Amino acid sequence: MFENLALIIDFRFNYFALFSLSAIIINLTLLIWVQTKGARSEANNWFTVFLLALILWGASEFLDRLSASPQASLFWGYLGRPGWIFIPTLVFGFTLNFIGKEALLKNKLAQILIFGPPCLFLFLSWNTNLISNNHLSDIGRSPWGWNISPVADYFWVFIVWLEAFLIGSLALLTRFYFKTTDPIRKKQTLTTIVALLIPIVGGSLTDAFLPILGIEVLPVAILFTSALSIIMTYGIVKYSLFVISPKVTSDTIIDTMSEALLVIGPYHTIEQVNRSILSLLGFKESELLGKNVRWIIPDVESWDKFLKRVLVPLKRKGSVAGLEIDFKTKGGIRIPVSFSATSLLDKGHLLGIVGLARDIREVRKLINRITAERNKMGVTLGGIVDGVFAVDKGGRLVLFSPSMERQLEIDQDKVLGKGADEVIYMVEGENRLSILDLLPRERVAEDRILATKKNIKVVKRDGSPFYVDLTVSTIAENEDIDLGAIVTMHDVSQEHELEEMKLDFVSMAAHELRTPLTSIRGYLSVLQEEIRGKVSEEQLSFLSKAFISSTQLAGLVENLLSVSRIERGRMKVQKSSVDWVELVNEVVTNYLDQARQKGITLEFVQEKEKGVAALADKFRMGEVLSNLIGNALSYTGPGGKVTVTIEVKGGDLVTSVGDTGQGIPEEALSKLFTKFFRVSGVLEQGSKGTGLGLYISKAIVEMHSGRIWVKSTLGKGSTFSFSIPLKAEESSVGESKETLPAASGALVLAPRVKRSFVKNGKKAS
Ligand code: ADP
Numbered sequence: 054m055f056e057n058l059a060l061i062i063d064f065r066f067n068y069f070a071l072f073s074l075s076a077i078i079i080n081l082t083l084l085i086w087v088q089t090k091g092a093r094s095e096a097n098n099w100f101t102v103f104l105l106a107l108i109l110w111g112a113s114e115f116l117d118r119l120s121a122s123p124q125a126s127l128f129w130g131y132l133g134r135p136g137w138i139f140i141p142t143l144v145f146g147f148t149l150n151f152i153g154k155e156a157l158l159k160n161k162l163a164q165i166l167i168f169g170p171p172c173l174f175l176f177l178s179w180n181t182n183l184i185s186n187n188h189l190s191d192i193g194r195s196p197w198g199w200n201i202s203p204v205a206d207y208f209w210v211f212i213v214w215l216e217a218f219l220i221g222s223l224a225l226l227t228r229f230y231f232k233t234t235d236p237i238r239k240k241q242t243l244t245t246i247v248a249l250l251i252p253i254v255g256g257s258l259t260d261a262f263l264p265i266l267g268i269e270v271l272p273v274a275i276l277f278t279s280a281l282s283i284i285m286t287y288g289i290v291k292y293s294l295f296v297i298s299p300k301v302t303s304d305t306i307i308d309t310m311s312e313a314l315l316v317i318g319p320y321h322t323i324e325q326v327n328r329s330i331l332s333l334l335g336f337k338e339s340e341l342l343g344k345n346v347r348w349i350i351p352d353v354e355s356w357d358k359f360l361k362r363v364l365v366p367l368k369r370k371g372s373v374a375g376l377e378i379d380f381k382t383k384g385g386i387r388i389p390v391s392f393s394a395t396s397l398l399d400k401g402h403l404l405g406i407v408g409l410a411r412d413i414r415e416v417r418k419l420i421n422r423i424t425a426e427r428n429k430m431g432v433t434l435g436g437i438v439d440g441v442f443a444v445d446k447g448g449r450l451v452l453f454s455p456s457m458e459r460q461l462e463i464d465q466d467k468v469l470g471k472g473a474d475e476v477i478y479m480v481e482g483e484n485r486l487s488i489l490d491l492l493p494r495e496r497v498a499e500d501r502i503l504a505t506k507k508n509i510k511v512v513k514r515d516g517s518p519f520y521v522d523l524t525v526s527t528i529a530e531n532e533d534i535d536l537g538a539i540v541t542m543h544d545v546s547q548e549h550e551l552e553e554m555k556l557d558f559v560s561m562a563a564h565e566l567r568t569p570l571t572s573i574r575g576y577l578s579v580l581q582e583e584i585r586g587k588v589s590e591e592q593l594s595f596l597s598k599a600f601i602s603s604t605q606l607a608g609l610v611e612n613l614l615s616v617s618r619i620e621r622g623r624m625k626v627q628k629s630s631v632d633w634v635e636l637v638n639e640v641v642t643n644y645l646d647q648a649r650q651k652g653i654t655l656e657f658v659q660e661k662e663k664g665v666a667a668l669a670d671k672f673r674m675g676e677v678l679s680n681l682i683g684n685a686l687s688y689t690g691p692g693g694k695v696t697v698t699i700e701v702k703g704g705d706l707v708t709s710v711g712d713t714g715q716g717i718p719e720e721a722l723s724k725l726f727t728k729f730f731r732v733s734g735v736l737e738q739g740s741k742g743t744g745l746g747l748y749i750s751k752a753i754v755e756m757h758s759g760r761i762w763v764k765s766t767l768g769k770g771s772t773f774s775f776s777i778p779l780k781a782e783e784s785s786v787g788e789s790k791e792t793l794p795a796a797s798g799a800l801v802l803a804p805r806v807k808r809s810f811v812k813n814g815k816k817a818s
Pocket of ligand 1: 685
């Protein structure tokens with residue numbers, strides 16, 4: 054029926070078409086305004102679609118009226134039908150959103166009831182003659198364009214449905230008008246009702262009822278929709294229609310906030326509540342409004358507090374913040390809340406009290422747990438013997454355990470908040486140890502020990518000292534809680550005293566042994582010469598063995614004396630300019646015989662660094678070199694090779710003794726330079742070492758501000774190296790003050806103690 058396109062777009066001007074055109078323009082303007090300036094709300098979206106439907110309808114009517122033929126009129130009429138058929142549904146959807154009942158639109162059944170009928174009507178109107186009369190022959194000319202007569206048989210069914218929905222929408226809006234307390238919202242609603250009423254009543258009359266009754270009038274429903282738009286525009290200008298009202302905003306905020314809101318009137322009645330307080334206490338709104346606030350306070354005591362702290366003081370201007378009180382739920386359960394309130398005054402007249410309550414059950418639980426933890430820690434701290442203190446990042450004391458009080462004989466009340474250095478006088482070696490030097494410099498990623506310090510002298514206020522081992526730790530959260538470090542002090546005074554006694558004893562014994570040993574060795578040496586040829590070879594060898602053993606014994610005595618000197622900080626070095634190549638050469642030469650006897654090649658590679666001079670104690674450095682070369686020979690089997698090299702690296706003179714011997718197991722490397730440590734290898738079992746040589750060597754090297762280290766591969770050999778600074782300052786006598794070895798458990802038994810004698814200070818087995 055629409056095959057002839059030319060016929061459809063054959064238009065003839067008609068003045069009545071201008072009605073429709075003006076409706077299109079007005080509705081379109083309103084639509085653009087709502088979309089660009091209105092709030093992004095669902096109600097506004099529904100209204101936009103409603104306007105679109107009106108525009109579609111208007112456009113179809115416009116073209117219908119311009120049509121030159123009945124065919125064209127029918128065609129444009131067809132196109133516009135969705136526009137007017139869907140109007141009731143769109144008005145209804147808008148209304149539901151406008152009055153806040155949009156939840157209904159989510160219901161499946163409601164959706165079918167709202168959208169089903171218009172879809173069915175549209176289908177029937179397009180495909181049958183039940184709702185619309187589609188007979189070309191029934192289309193006749195009329196002054197305003199075209200007119201179809203009679204109307205379809207069941208058009209009235211559509212009209213009944215349409216009126217039902219439109220009247221329903223109006224009824225909902227009217228009810229809302231009476232219910233809402235917001236004056237602006239009230240006016241917005243009234244405007245909307247009036248705006249909708251005009252096209253609904255007028256349009257129904259001209260476009261539905263009169264045609265059904267067979268009375269021909271100008272169908273001006275679309276014109277009425279322009280009136281709707283104009284009234285709505287008035288609403289926009291006057292009452293911010295389509296823009297969210299402040300009251301709606303504040304209502305929404307009040308209802309969605311997590312704090313419980315309570316407005317109490319001057320006579321202690323509950324005037325307003327929000328959703329949070331209802332869900333917190335389990336009441337319905339109607340159960341609380343108008344009730345005395347006493348209703349939600351659990352007991353007399355709490356009521357007293359509420360009266361004294363909130364109701365009475367806030368009668369005059371004022372506020373309270375963070376008051377901890379208990380509320381009572383509908384089920385009678387106490388709920389602790391943090392309550393803040395302000396009085397609401399109007400010209401000095403109390404209108405009420407606005408209170409906000411925050412549920413603090415979780416916080417209470419947390420506080421209880423923290424309190425329990427703190428108490429546990431307190432009891433634990435009280436029970437341990439070690440002193441514990443903690444400082445903040447500025448070094449001020451924040452914790453001082455009972456054992457600290459006992460150790461230092463000071464009350465914690467007197468020291469908390471003071472600088473730790475003011476309270477605890479600590480000395481490491483000869484120097485004052487400040488707590489500030491022990492604090493972490495930057496944020497730490499995890500709980501960890503920052504430092505351990507042994508044998509720290511702590512001086513009490515009366516001047517008497519005691520000795521402690523310190524462990525300085527911190528926790529990952531230290532930055533957040535302004536914690537610097539936690540320090541434990543383990544009292545080692547007794548050990549220290551014992552150690553002193555041992556050192557005294559060893560040094561005394563060694564001194565006492567030294568003199569007789571010297572004469573024994575002297576006499577033996579003389580005797581060996583004197584009786585050579587007068588006694589048998591066997592007797593001579595006994596003498597020789599006695600001499601060797603006494604020499605070893607003298608070596609051990611010397612070593613013990615060295616150790617006690619080192620530990621006491623009394624070992625001295627006398628530095629002078631030493632021709633290093635000459636010194637090394639001398640020591641190597643001393644060992645050539647021994648090397649030859651063992652079948653080991655001993656070599657000093659001296660092409661490099663000829664004529665290097667170092668500022669050193671020649672005698673002590675000779676000891677270090679002897680010890681390293683002696684060890685290399687002892688722990689290398691026949692056929693092996695020992696190489697001594699010197700090298701200038703940066704400002705340091707590095708001397709290395711490398712061997713192709715048995716090597717050292719990795720786990721032993723870290724303990725190698727400690728007192729009495731020996732690896733229990735095959736060669737050690739044959740040799741008569743003491744495990745003191747490397748310890749003494751390290752101390753001597755450190756007294757020269759140097760460093761000693763080892764690289765070793767088990768089974769392949771080891772290289773011991775030490776460095777001393779080339780440009781050492783000119784000082785003839787240096788004391789070993791700053792080089793007190795870290796480990797000072799003097800003569801404490803090390804992993805393996807050898808009590809056998811040292812031959813010639815060195816093992817030459
Ligand atoms: P001593 O040699 O008297 O036992 P030292 O302190 O000189 O004591 O050496 C400690 C230990 O280190 C030795 O017992 C030995 O186990 C190991 N050691 C030292 N030098 C070497 C080396 N060159 N090769 C293998 N092991 C060595």
